[in-house]
Amino acid sequence: MSTTDSVDSNSAIKRSSDTTSQDSIAQNFTESSPENGEIQSVEDGEDALEQLRVLLLGNGISHLENQMGNMQGSLNKVEHVLFDSQELLDRLVPIGVELISREISESRDEMCDVLAPIIDRLIYERGKEDLESMGEAISLALPSAIQAQIESSPETLARVLGPEISAAIRTQMDLKHGAIAEAIAAEMGEAIQRQIELDRDVMVDALYPIIGGTINKYLQEVINDINEKVSDSLSPEGIKRKVRARMQGVSEAELILRESSRFSARAAFLIHKESGLVIAEAQSEDAESLESDMLAGMLTAIRSFAADCVIADDGGSELNEIEYGSSRILLEVAGYCYVAVIASGEVPKVYLHKLRNTFGSLVQNYRKEISEFEGDLGTVPEDVTTRLSWLIEQGSSKEKKNSDDKESFPVVTWALGGIGVAIVGLFGFFSYQNYRVNQLETAAIESVAQDPTLGLYNLTAALDGDRMVMRGRVPSDNLRILAEHRMTTAVGAIDDGIAVDNQVRAVNVPPNPTAVAAEVHRTIQLFNQREGVNLDPAYRLRYDPASDTTQGEVTVNGSVGAVPVSEVRSALATIPGVDQVVTNLEPIMPKIGTRLYFSVGSANVVTIDRQVKLTPISNLLKRSPQVRLKIIGYSPSDETGGGQGLALERSRLVRQDLIERGIAPNRLEAEGRVGVPEDVTATSPDWAGRSVAFQAIP
Amino acid sequence: MAKVSKKICLVGDFGVGKTSLIRRFVDRQFDDRYLSTVGVKISRKLVELDPSLPDIATSEVQLLIWDLEGRNKFKAIVPSYLQGARGAILVADISRPGTLRSLEEHLDQFCTINPKSKVMVALNKADLLNEGLPIDTSSLKAVDDHSQVVKRYFTSAKTGDQVDDLFVRLTYQMLRS
Ligand SMILES: Nc1nc2c(ncn2[C@@H]2O[C@H](COP(=O)(O)OP(=O)(O)O)[C@@H](O)[C@H]2O)c(=O)[nH]1
Ligand SMILES: [Mg+2]
Numbered sequence: 013m014s015t016t017d018s019v020d021s022n023s024a025i026k027r028s029s030d031t032t033s034q035d036s037i038a039q040n041f042t043e044s045s046p047e048n049g050e051i052q053s054v055e056d057g058e059d060a061l062e063q064l065r066v067l068l069l070g071n072g073i074s075h076l077e078n079q080m081g082n083m084q085g086s087l088n089k090v091e092h093v094l095f096d097s098q099e100l101l102d103r104l105v106p107i108g109v110e111l112i113s114r115e116i117s118e119s120r121d122e123m124c125d126v127l128a129p130i131i132d133r134l135i136y137e138r139g140k141e142d143l144e145s146m147g148e149a150i151s152l153a154l155p156s157a158i159q160a161q162i163e164s165s166p167e168t169l170a171r172v173l174g175p176e177i178s179a180a181i182r183t184q185m186d187l188k189h190g191a192i193a194e195a196i197a198a199e200m201g202e203a204i205q206r207q208i209e210l211d212r213d214v215m216v217d218a219l220y221p222i223i224g225g226t227i228n229k230y231l232q233e234v235i236n237d238i239n240e241k242v243s244d245s246l247s248p249e250g251i252k253r254k255v256r257a258r259m260q261g262v263s264e265a266e267l268i269l270r271e272s273s274r275f276s277a278r279a280a281f282l283i284h285k286e287s288g289l290v291i292a293e294a295q296s297e298d299a300e301s302l303e304s305d306m307l308a309g310m311l312t313a314i315r316s317f318a319a320d321c322v323i324a325d326d327g328g329s330e331l332n333e334i335e336y337g338s339s340r341i342l343l344e345v346a347g348y349c350y351v352a353v354i355a356s357g358e359v360p361k362v363y364l365h366k367l368r369n370t371f372g373s374l375v376q377n378y379r380k381e382i383s384e385f386e387g388d389l390g391t392v393p394e395d396v397t398t399r400l401s402w403l404i405e406q407g408s409s410k411e412k413k414n415s416d417d418k419e420s421f422p423v424v425t426w427a428l429g430g431i432g433v434a435i436v437g438l439f440g441f442f443s444y445q446n447y448r449v450n451q452l453e454t455a456a457i458e459s460v461a462q463d464p465t466l467g468l469y470n471l472t473a474a475l476d477g478d479r480m481v482m483r484g485r486v487p488s489d490n491l492r493i494l495a496e497h498r499m500t501t502a503v504g505a506i507d508d509g510i511a512v513d514n515q516v517r518a519v520n521v522p523p524n525p526t527a528v529a530a531e532v533h534r535t536i537q538l539f540n541q542r543e544g545v546n547l548d549p550a551y552r553l554r555y556d557p558a559s560d561t562t563q564g565e566v567t568v569n570g571s572v573g574a575v576p577v578s579e580v581r582s583a584l585a586t587i588p589g590v591d592q593v594v595t596n597l598e599p600i601m602p603k604i605g606t607r608l609y610f611s612v613g614s615a616n617v618v619t620i621d622r623q624v625k626l627t628p629i630s631n632l633l634k635r636s637p638q639v640r641l642k643i644i645g646y647s648p649s650d651e652t653g654g655g656q657g658l659a660l661e662r663s664r665l666v667r668q669d670l671i672e673r674g675i676a677p678n679r680l681e682a683e684g685r686v687g688v689p690e691d692v693t694a695t696s697p698d699w700a701g702r703s704v705a706f707q708a709i710p
Numbered sequence: 711m712a713k714v715s716k717k718i719c720l721v722g723d724f725g726v727g728k729t730s731l732i733r734r735f736v737d738r739q740f741d742d743r744y745l746s747t748v749g750v751k752i753s754r755k756l757v758e759l760d761p762s763l764p765d766i767a768t769s770e771v772q773l774l775i776w777d778l779e780g781r782n783k784f785k786a787i788v789p790s791y792l793q794g795a796r797g798a799i800l801v802a803d804i805s806r807p808g809t810l811r812s813l814e815e816h817l818d819q820f821c822t823i824n825p826k827s828k829v830m831v832a833l834n835k836a837d838l839l840n841e842g843l844p845i846d847t848s849s850l851k852a853v854d855d856h857s858q859v860v861k862r863y864f865t866s867a868k869t870g871d872q873v874d875d876l877f878v879r880l881t882y883q884m885l886r887s
Contacts, residue, residue, distance in 0.1 A: 284794060285794075286790075286793035287717040287774075287793065287794025287796075288794065289716075289774065289794070305754055305774055306774075309776070310750075310752055313749075313750040313752070313776075316790040317749070317750075387715040387716045387717070387796070388712060388714045389712040389713045389714070390711070391712075
């Protein structure tokens with residue numbers, strides 16, 4: 013959490029027109045009271061009501077300034093006190109109705125005067141009963157009072173409320189789905205709109221944490237990256253950075269931030285403007301597509317909200333960028349749709365051009381498909397996705413040794429094309445060489461940079477003759493080999509005469525436990541998206557006396573559905589910092605309804621049953637190595653020649669058959685019971701009891 | 711088969727049980743803290759369909775469910791939040807007649823913005839009926855007669871009664887329109 017907060021302070025929402033002042037915002041945050049969200053005890057009820065009364069009465073604007081911050085706390089108390097008071101309701105409603113039927117603007121003060129002491133007394137007398145009815149009764153009076161206040165002196169009110177609003181919003185979010193939080197949000201909407209007209213900065217500021225939450229997932233990676241760099245500040249690289257920091261006169265932290273804010277586009281979405289449905293999307297490999305619909309919906313809501321509240325009154329400009337720390341969402345809007353690119357790092361101007369051109373041509377070429385989009389991805393031409401993917405490719409980070417020279421290369425070739433053919437021959441060979449090096453190194457670096465587990469480690473690649481030299485540091489041997497594999501595949505696809513020279517070092521950087529825990533959590537979330545999976549992970553560091561080391565241990569509880577436990581284990585095991593995985597999971601066992609039936613006194617399995625019934629069971633066991641099988645033989649108590657022995661014999665023979673089909677004996681349990689299966693009743697045919705039943709067990 | 715998604719909105723006065731109905735229907739909700747100030751919570755649910763039924767061309771639909779909240783009857787919801795929805799569930803609380811009366815207004819607002827959509831009406835907290843609560847549905851005539859309203863249900867987010875029916879029926883209706 014603290015890492016996220018530290019990024020908060022760099023945040024900004026940018027609009028096409030004016031830029032906002034950061035200083036005033038910072039001040040507003042530091043001034044806000046930390047007590048706003050605290051729920052105080054019921055005994056304070058009278059005091060709270062007094063505050064509420066003063067607030068409603070509008071006893072001078074300066075009072076409001078002090079009280080607004082406490083309003084939420086006050087309402088909390090009211091909620092406690094009023095809970096379920098039938099008597100209160102009975103007595104209050106007629107008064108409320110009578111008063112409200114008058115002209116509010118005339119009788120506002122009288123109403124409050126009359127209402128407040130009654131509320132005070134009743135609340136004092138009665139405890140917790142009918143909260144909901146009470147809430148409704150009060151809600152009749154409250155908005156009118158506030159409304160009146162707003163009507164009489166909107167500007168002053170807004171100015172007074174301004175600084176408190178951002179704090180109030182934060183508090184409100186912390187309360188989660190508290191009813192009061194919701195109630196306050198409703199009233200706040202009004203205040204917010206007033207507020208915006210006067211001082212946008214505060215509003216913009218209040219929005220950061222909300223927006224931040226939605227892209228938090230993407231941010232996490234950047235934060236990991238920074239943590240990584242801080243933790244290796246004593247490494248040669250770290251020392252180099254320190255020296256550089258001295259020479260350039262900037263803080264080390266700033267340098268770290270700069271290094272990690274290399275521009276990279278994570279995902280691009282084409283979103284239907286009204287419905288917020290995703291028309292097409294492209295994500296770099298590590299991002300999971302599951303979240304895209306929610307993200308698109310929320311972005312759409314934020315856009316609407318911003319359009320309604322923040323931007324409508326400043327001459328039609330659109331929200332075109334949401335910045336959060338070193339991550340940002342670039343928005344380009346057209347008639348029926350908009351494109352959102354989620355990226356980190358400074359956005360190069362060139363990229364913005366590419367984005368606008370691509371989006372422009374998308375909208376032009378597919379106007380009809382986009383405007384008629386009804387949520388069916390089958391109606392979206394494939395080219396739309398292709399173009400979005402191109403945007404991601406264009407925005408993927410390419411760290412190269414001489415990045416400046418090579419970055420400019422494509423521009424050079426384009427320019428050549430424009431000037432003419434005459435000089436092409438002159439440059440041809442050189443250009444080709446340059447192009448090939450560029451292409452190979454780019455592919456090599458992308459192969460590791462785009463891998464979700466390797467992307468964090470800033471591996472480099474440089475072509476040296478026939479060798480692609482890969483350098484950098486990773487925290488485990490596994491990752492070192494994975495990197496080599498990725499790079500070999502990528503380079504080999506272009507030129508199989510090039511060998512990868514793996515000079516990456518696996519150093520045992522003690523992983524940052526918070527980062528590991530976050531990564532564990534993220535991995536588990538991916539599984540939890542699947543049907544029937546509900547896993548709950550816990551990560552802890554444990555001292556292991558045997559090896560005299562500290563081991564990172566993940567314990568996973570919950571149900572794993574149809575997902576093999578091994579898949580969960582191996583996904584967790586690849587996380588650097590996780591040395592041991594303890595699973596405590598309930599697989600969902602398949603139900604096996606199959607029964608075998610026998611002649612009186614016999615344990616022979618009918619041949620046809622062997623083929624028709626036992627084959628599928630054996631296949632099931634082969635498919636699901638985590639499943640074991642209990643084989644239960646029955647012999648009804650009245651069976652001639654029956655008994656425990658025969659019941660067991662029936663199940664033993666079936667077990668034997670399965671073993672011969674290659675099922676490990678220790679996965680098969682045979683038992684015999686005198687009696688019949690539970691579902692066999694007196695009206696069932698007599699053969700139904702002479703049977704073998706199956707039960708899958710973990 | 712390509713994925714099909716539809717946006718639906720839950721509309722109704724404050725406290726009628728919109729959020730609770732969604733929680734009932736959507737087992738795994740996205741952490742809903744983030745957008746409470748903006749006034750929208752979005753949840754997602756995959757609804758499996760029976761493609762053998764007439765006019766149903768797909769075996770599943772992803773519902774994106776917009777919970778429009780925080781604004782009560784004194785504060786209209788931002789109309790643009792309703793845009794682009796193919797369906798809506800209008801919710802009222804049977805224990806508060808006022809919430810039944812405001813259904814008509816919500817209906818008008820939604821249908822003006824989305825004239826091609828389908829609407830379900832949920833009279834929620836039906837579990838209270840068992841406790842002897844009387845109900846007067848006379849104010850619902852106009853709502854029942856509205857051409858975009860498909861059906862009215864008595865639901866309970868508390869017991870889960872009729873909740874799935876409500877959402878699934880709406881899904882089928884949206885695909886047929
Ligand atoms: N008895 C009962 N209470 C309900 C039911 N649905 C919601 N509630 C309660 O009504 C209150 C408001 O519900 P909520 O879902 O927040 O309403 P919303 O403002 O429309 O989202 C909460 O206290 C719920 O527990 C229901 O079906 N039966
Ligand atoms: Mg709600």
